Amino acid sequence: MNKSLLLTGALALGLSLPTLAQNASATKYAETITAGDLTKHLTYLASDEMKGRDTGSEEQKIAAQYISDFYNKLGLKGPVNGSYLQKVDLVSSSFGEVELKVGKNKLVNNEDFVFVGDGDMKKAAKADLVFLGLVSDENLAKVDVKGKLVGIWAVGLRSNDLVAKVMDAGAAGIVIVTMEGQANFDRIANRYKTLAGRGRVGFPQEVEQRPMFMVSSDKMGELFNTPVEELKEAAKSNPESIKSQKASYKIEKNVEPIESSNILAFLEGTDKKDEIVVISSHYDHVGVSSTGEVFNGADDDGSGTVSVMEIAEAFATAAKDGNGPRRSILFLNVTGEEKGLLGSEYYSEHPIFPLENTIVDFNIDMVGRIDYEYQDSTNTDFVYVIGSDMLSTDLKKILEYNNITYSNLILDYRYDAEDDPNRFYYRSDHYNFAKHNIPIAFFFNGVHDDYHQVTDTVDKIEFPLMEKRARLIFYTAWDVANRENKIRVDGTNTRGTR
Numbered sequence: 417m418n419k420s421l422l423l424t425g426a427l428a429l430g431l432s433l434p435t436l437a438q439n440a441s442a443t444k445y446a447e448t449i450t451a452g453d454l455t456k457h458l459t460y461l462a463s464d465e466m467k468g469r470d471t472g473s474e475e476q477k478i479a480a481q482y483i484s485d486f487y488n489k490l491g492l493k494g495p496v497n498g499s500y501l502q503k504v505d506l507v508s509s510s511f512g513e514v515e516l517k518v519g520k521n522k523l524v525n526n527e528d529f530v531f532v533g534d535g536d537m538k539k540a541a542k543a544d545l546v547f548l549g550l551v552s553d554e555n556l557a558k559v560d561v562k563g564k565l566v567g568i569w570a571v572g573l574r575s576n577d578l579v580a581k582v583m584d585a586g587a588a589g590i591v592i593v594t595m596e597g598q599a600n601f602d603r604i605a606n607r608y609k610t611l612a613g614r615g616r617v618g619f620p621q622e623v624e625q626r627p628m629f630m631v632s633s634d635k636m637g638e639l640f641n642t643p644v645e646e647l648k649e650a651a652k653s654n655p656e657s658i659k660s661q662k663a664s665y666k667i668e669k670n671v672e673p674i675e676s677s678n679i680l681a682f683l684e685g686t687d688k689k690d691e692i693v694v695i696s697s698h699y700d701h702v703g704v705s706s707t708g709e710v711f712n713g714a715d716d717d718g719s720g721t722v723s724v725m726e727i728a729e730a731f732a733t734a735a736k737d738g739n740g741p742r743r744s745i746l747f748l749n750v751t752g753e754e755k756g757l758l759g760s761e762y763y764s765e766h767p768i769f770p771l772e773n774t775i776v777d778f779n780i781d782m783v784g785r786i787d788y789e790y791q792d793s794t795n796t797d798f799v800y801v802i803g804s805d806m807l808s809t810d811l812k813k814i815l816e817y818n819n820i821t822y823s824n825l826i827l828d829y830r831y832d833a834e835d836d837p838n839r840f841y842y843r844s845d846h847y848n849f850a851k852h853n854i855p856i857a858f859f860f861n862g863v864h865d866d867y868h869q870v871t872d873t874v875d876k877i878e879f880p881l882m883e884k885r886a887r888l889i890f891y892t893a894w895d896v897a898n899r900e901n902k903i904r905v906d907g908t909n910t911r912g913t914r
Contacts, residue, residue, distance in 0.1 A: 438821055441739050442894045445730040446822070446887045451879035453729075454886070457486075457722040458784075461699075462714035462874050469713060470703025471617050471752050472506065472674035479699060480679055483749055486725055487681035490732035492747070494681070495768050501677040504751055504762045508615030508672045509534075515666040516629055518545055518639045526609040528635055530601075533590065533628025535667035543588045543665070547640055547658035549651025551578040558656045562586035565627070565663050567636060569651035570594050572837050576914060579628065589627030589665065593636045596644075601632035607868060610705045617674060617755040619762075627665055676700070676751040678759045680768060683731055685744040685897070692769050693897050694746045694777040695728075695889070696760065696845050697721045698753030702868075709870040714877055716867065719784030720859075721749055723886040730890050741897035743775070750845050753781070757914075760845035764852060771849075775902045776811065777856045778893055779846035783885045784877040787862025789830075796878075798826035799885045800860040802841050806910065808855035810903040815857060815892050823888040831860070834911060842914045853909055859889060 460466070460482065467475040484500040494500040514531045516523045523529050547567040548559050559566075566587045570578050571594060579590055595601060637644040640658050650658050679699065685691070697720030701713030712718070728747040734740060746769065752758030764771065786796045805812035819825055831840045841847065846856035866872040896903060 439894075441734065442891055443822070445734045445739070445894075446890050448730045448733055449726040449883060449886050449890060451883040453726055454722050454882055455874075455879050457725055458714060458718050458877065459874050461721060462712040462718040464710050464712070466712075468703040468711040469700045470614075471700045471755055471758075472508070472676045473703060476676065476700045476751070480677055483679050483699060483721070483725065484681075487679075487728060487747065490681075490729055491736065492681040492683055492728060492732055495746070496680055500679050500681055502680055502763065502766070502768065504676045504678055504759055505620065506617050506674040506676055506752065506755075506758060507620045508617050508674050510615040510670045510672075511667060512670055513666065513668040515540065516663070517665070518661050518663045521639070526605050529591075529629040529631045530605050530608050531628070531667070532630050533626045534624045534669070535627050536623045536625075536669035537667050540664050540666040541588070543663055545591060545639065545661040545663040547647070547650065547655050547660070548582065549647075549655040551581055554653065555655050556582075556585055558654075563588050564660075565589045565591055565665070567640065568592045569636075569648065571596055571633070574912070574914070579626075583626060589629070591629045591631060591636070591639070593631060593633050596633045598632045598634045601630075601635075604630075610707075614703065614706075615672070617752060618758065620673075623669060627667060629665075676759070678751055678763055679749040681728060681747040683728075683735060683741065683745045683747075686740055686742050688742045688902075689744045690773055691743040691902055692746055692774045693741075693743050693893055694748055694774055694849065695724055695780070695893055696748040696750060696777055697724045697780045698751065698759065698845055699749040700751050700754070702754050705870060711868075711870050712873050714872050714874045715782050715784045715861070715864075716872055717753065717781045718874075719782060719877060719882055720780035723780050723783055723882065723889065724749060726886055727890045727893065731894075741894070743897040743902070744769075745893070745897060753845055757845055757848055760848040764848040771852050771854065774849065774854050776808075776896055777846050777849040777854055778889055779844055779849075779856060779858045780886075780889060781844040781858065782861050783859055784879070784882045785861050785864050785866075786878060786881070787864050789862055791864075795826065797824070797881065797884060798828050799888070800828045800831050800840075800862055802829075802832045802858040802860060803846060803850060804832075804857040805907065807850065807853060807905055807907040808903045809906055811855050811857060811896075814895050814903065818891040818895055819888055822891045823884055825884060825888055831862075841911060847914065850909060850911075851913075853905060855903060855905060857892070859885060861885075
């Protein structure tokens with residue numbers, strides 16, 4: 417990027433940037449973020465003995481203690497009545513028996529379908545399975561869904577709103593296709609199977625009778641005795657042409673309490689201390705498989721967690737030298753991201769510091785690897801950035817300025833599109849800040865063969881690259897925390913609900 421064009425554009429928009437000369441203090445403290453320290457912390461947190469840091473497990477609590485002790489040694493404050501831990505009460509809901517039968521076809525859980533709904537029944541229920549296809553007012557006028565299991569075609573669409581609309585129309589339950597191709601579905605089904613019996617973690621709530629079965633596009637065609645391509649065409653405007661099927665289903669649910677915690681460490685600012693900069697990651701993962709294999713979660717998100725720790729050390733060291741930030745900084749390691757962004761949702765609903773005083777969240781989730789897109793590239797010094805200019809055009813300019821000045825990484829915005837089919841924007845903890853109109857920047861290295869696999873281990877982490885990424889985030893946070901005017905909120909949250 418042309419440096420003069422960046423500065424010209426910034427000035428035109430009223431954004432005050434310093435000269436392109438490096439800030440000696442920022443450089444001094446950024447250099448405390450080292451590949452060696454990142455390696456040390458991650459080697460422990462993602463070790464086999466931590467057993468995948470599953471939400472609510474003893475090993476997760478050990479990890480929380482390790483991180484809290486580190487913050488304590490840095491001299492950072494525990495802002496939760498003197499503690500670093502914000503208690504988050506959760507429950508684990510397991511479904512001991514889930515049955516689905518269509519016609520004479522008895523489907524196998526976590527092979528033919530994945531149960532993604534809720535419910536608890538004493539005996540099996542019978543219902544017609546009807547095909548609705550795309551959820552539109554026109555299709556709902558053509559298909560009677562009341563009391564029926566309803567087949568939905570939701571490939572590339574936001575399914576939560578669609579499911580709610582069909583259930584509100586009186587449906588008894590949902591059979592849904594969210595991706596095409598058996599291979600894509602099998603990857604999800606295998607993960608559910610591997611984690612079978614572990615329970616689904618969430619906030620305590622009343623049982624909702626909302627049976628919801630996810631199937632592959634091929635399986636949906638099989639259930640309706642219709643070729644997939646014909647089913648796709650019918651989904652658009654003539655779903656009534658697909659013959660209904662007889663079905664039955666049963667769900668048994670068990671609920672157990674789980675105690676978990678977010679970790680908060682606070683560095684008070686100097687003259688602008690009421691304004692809060694948040695730097696976040698999630699520190700727990702998904703534990704062990706049903707066969708005892710450890711999901712170490714080195715990249716996801718051990719890499720983000722140790723990056724936050726090292727960034728915290730850089731800021732704390734600066735403060736001890738009398739170079740503390742003008743604005744306050746909250747280092748936030750949340751729980752339950754893998755279970756549905758639970759810890760960040762809890763913090764956003766029970767903030768320790770008022771959300772109206774929180775000016776930005778820098779979220780770090782997977783920054784230790786090279787993904788499919790860059791694995792054969794001659795230049796792998798990249799990081800994906802998501803959401804940085806949606807709510808604040810200042811934020812993206814500040815990030816790019818600091819990248820040019822210090823880091824020279826490739827800032828890749830390909831996943832920042834609103835119609836990104838991967839929906840990465842909705843899949844990490846920054847989401848729960850952005851939904852409250854707090855500017856965010858999400859730093860991410862993309863997916864790879866070890867994503868959500870037991871092979872996500874420390875030996876595959878690119879520590880020198882991770883150091884560069886963590887330093888860029890530090891430089892950007894340093895700039896935002898110390899500039900005269902806080903970043904403007906001049907955009908609109910256009911991305912809605914998950």
